[in-house]
Amino acid sequence: MHVLVVGAGIGGLTLASALREHRVTLVERRPEATGIGAGLLLHRRALDALERVGVRVSGRPYPGLSLGLADGRLLPLAAKPGRAVSRPALHAALLRAAAHANLHTSCVVETFDDCDGGVRATLSSGQTLEVDVMVGADGLGSGVRRQLGLPARRRYAGATCWRGITQQESPHDHPVELWGDGLRIGIVPLLEGTYLYLTSTQPAPPERSTPPLARFDHFGCDAPALLRSVPPSDWAHHDLEELDTHSWGHPRVPLLGDAAHGFTPNLGEGAAQAILDAEHLAACLQGAGRYPGARRGRNRRIALASRWMGALGQATGGAARLRDTVLAMFATAPAQA
Ligand SMILES: Cc1cc2nc3c(=O)[nH]c(=O)nc-3n(C[C@H](O)[C@H](O)[C@H](O)COP(=O)(O)OP(=O)(O)OC[C@H]3O[C@@H](n4cnc5c(N)ncnc54)[C@H](O)[C@@H]3O)c2cc1C
Structure with missing residues (x-):
């Protein structure tokens, strides 16, 4: 199977890592596929999924998270335990695990259409690829989602x-x-x-x-x-920002992570869910299950809870x-x- 993954972010690289037995081409718009930003909280389920696809990332373990008032009074520890990781360190670990993939940086997919049971994609480099599946893992402002004509829009949160x-x-x-x-x-x-x-x-x-x-x-x-x-x-x-509606693409052009369901970061779940989407999609592409399956409802519930948490916190x-x-x-x- 040849899979074209658009976006070498957290979700796209996790998917590439999980498809080690297959041919994977990664297309990344930025000149380098590095982790932008500071830190990230990843709960146990996401860390376990990363380990299953061969990604080992070090970080500082935490037993839970404390919410508090501005003056420093804290509520009892809540939320799931996990590890606080640096984004550049996570990206470096993902890139190591996805080293088998053919990575094109400073590159986007200009056009794509159906061909012989697969997808024909023309890259901005001028190259044309015929692949079995093309995955949109290109974040909240997904070009793949827009090219598919799906209605989701970014909304200020x-x-x-x-x-x-x-x-x-x-x-x-x-x-x-x-x-x-x-x-x-x-x-x-x-x-x-x-x-x-x-x-x-x-x-x-x-x-x-x-x-x-x-x-x-x-x-x-x-x-x-x-x-x-x-x-x-x-x-x-x-x-x-968040997406006003969720969309998961089509069987030959599925979406994952923020491209499918970008929600507010108030629960610290976006990267974790992109990782879990990627692991599930990799299993489905290899014949085990349907995508998005239960991930659709799960992410809808997280988006709602995250919006509610934002209203309270803000x-x-x-x-x-x-x-x-x-x-x-x-x-x-x-x-x-
Ligand atoms: C303030 C803040 C704090 C957060 N904290 C947490 C946290 O603690 N825990 C957590 O789990 N999540 C957190 N998140 C959410 C998390 O960062 C995102 O949900 C996660 O990065 C989504 O991963 P992704 O792979 O779907 O998209 P991204 O990580 O955005 O990756 C998309 C990739 O696609 C590339 N791209 C974009 N367009 C194109 C194109 N047209 N062609 C090719 N490539 C393209 C981008 O350059 C990027 O590399 C936080 C978010 C914010 C804003």
């Missing part, structure tokens, strides 16, 4: 976001997310240093790539000092005060630095 890494250690040994009035800070200890993310419901300032740190000065858990220890040019900025004004009054009943005192 009500907040803008910055991500960075500091070499300083977090005061906590597990990930913590603090909620303020329209503001959130995530503090995630890595094997080395700490991954930080910020969200704000107010628009980004004109110099969008640098976060407006003064908005976060009243937060606890040493957060303001940690934020200021990130070199200003190391922050990555983008708006939070609450402003009276809604935020009401939320904090309720949370305070279950929270413990702020951690001492």
Whole structure:
């Protein structure tokens, strides 16, 4: 079987790793298939799936995640245990596992159509490939989804976001997310240093790539000092978005990961579900099961739960005060630095 995978992101590379026995061509729009961004939380199910397809990634184990108020009062540990990984380290591990694939960088699929039970795709390099299956793993703004004429559109999810890494250690040994009035800070200890993310419901300032740190000065858990220890040019900025509807493509041109169901990152599930989609699709392509099968309902439920979590975490004004009054009943005192 010859599979053309469009997008060498987390989902596309996982699929390529799982299809080690087959011919795989990977097409990536960027000049290098590296991991962009800071860190990532991966729960046990995603880590197990990665191991099954031969990807070993090191990271800092965590027993769960604590939500808390802006002043640092924390709720009891919740969420699934897993590992906090650096995105570049995850990508490097995925690329090693997918080394058998023929990778074309700075390349996109210009056109594709049906041919003899398969798909004929013309690449921007001018090359034409005849493959059995072409998979759209090209993220939230998927060109494959658009070329298939599927209706899903990107939708602003009500907040803008910055991500960075500091070499300083977090005061906590597990990930913590603090909620303020329209503001959130995530503090995630890595094997080395700490991954930080910020969200704000107010628009980004004109110099969008640098976060407006003064908005976060009243937060606890040493957060303001940690934020200021990130070199200003190391922050990555983008708006939070999701797809307004999910679509999984066609049997010969299936979609996976964000291309199929891109949801908000409020539950830290996007990469994990892209990995699980890829493992399931690889099994289906090899005759075991139907795609997307149960993944359709599972991802719809996660998208809804993630949207709900975002509404709670991004609450402003009276809604935020009401939320904090309720949370305070279950929270413990702020951690001492
Ligand atoms: C702030 C934030 C925090 C997050 N935290 C977590 C977390 O803790 N845990 C978690 O599980 N998930 C998290 N996510 C979600 C996660 O990053 C995504 O869901 C995941 O990367 C999706 O993987 P993917 O392979 O579907 O798409 P992507 O990783 O986006 O990969 C798509 C690839 O396709 C390429 N591409 C795009 N267009 C084309 C084209 N036309 N032709 C060829 N190539 C193309 C891109 O360059 C890219 O390499 C977070 C997301 C955000 C925004």
